[in-house]
Amino acid sequence: MSLTLPDRPAQHFIDEVLLPEWDASDALGFDPAAEPGDEGFMPVATTLDNVGASYPSLIIQYSNETSGGESTYDYMTPSGPGQNRQGTLLAIARVEAEQSGYTGDAATYDAVPADDLAVALVQAVENVCQRAAAGGDSQFQTVGSQRGPEAPDDRDVSPTVRIANTQIDYSWLRRP
DSSP, rough: OOOOOOOOOOHHHHIIIIIOOOOOOGGGTTTTTTTSSSSSSSOEESSTTTTSSSSSEEEEEEEEEOOOSSSSSOOOHHHHHHEEEEEEEEEEEEEEOOOOOOOOTTTOOOOOOOHHHHHHHHHHHHHHHHTTTTTTSOOEEEEEEEOOOOOBBSSSSSSSSEEEEEEEEEEEOOOO
């Protein structure tokens, strides 16, 4: 029973769902647990502060969180009111367009263009959500995903950065 998650929702998702459930084979060998300098290195962050420092990258950002009921409470307990919080995160894959293509494991996968890798990375996030649908070992009760509208590529930089995203929906119980 908790009135808060152990960390902000985006960081909780990264630490307790994304990293434990990630399968690098879903992402052409790219792995958020790889070390900088490794072929499959892919940084994951909750902010755009260091975007562009390394490609490909995956950003998990907080979007919103709601609960039901006229008073925002979903139920009452002898210890006080409780909520079934439902929230949304955005997973944004950013991959710099380059001629040679990308692979996180050249011995296993052929290099693909940046736009294909961006889509593969968000599909890998969706696979993580499917594997952890009941929250995995996190404090989330449920985790799911769905693709949203296409995100525009970042053409204000050179070379262009290809972008793909997916929406991550989660729920958790806030109770006394």
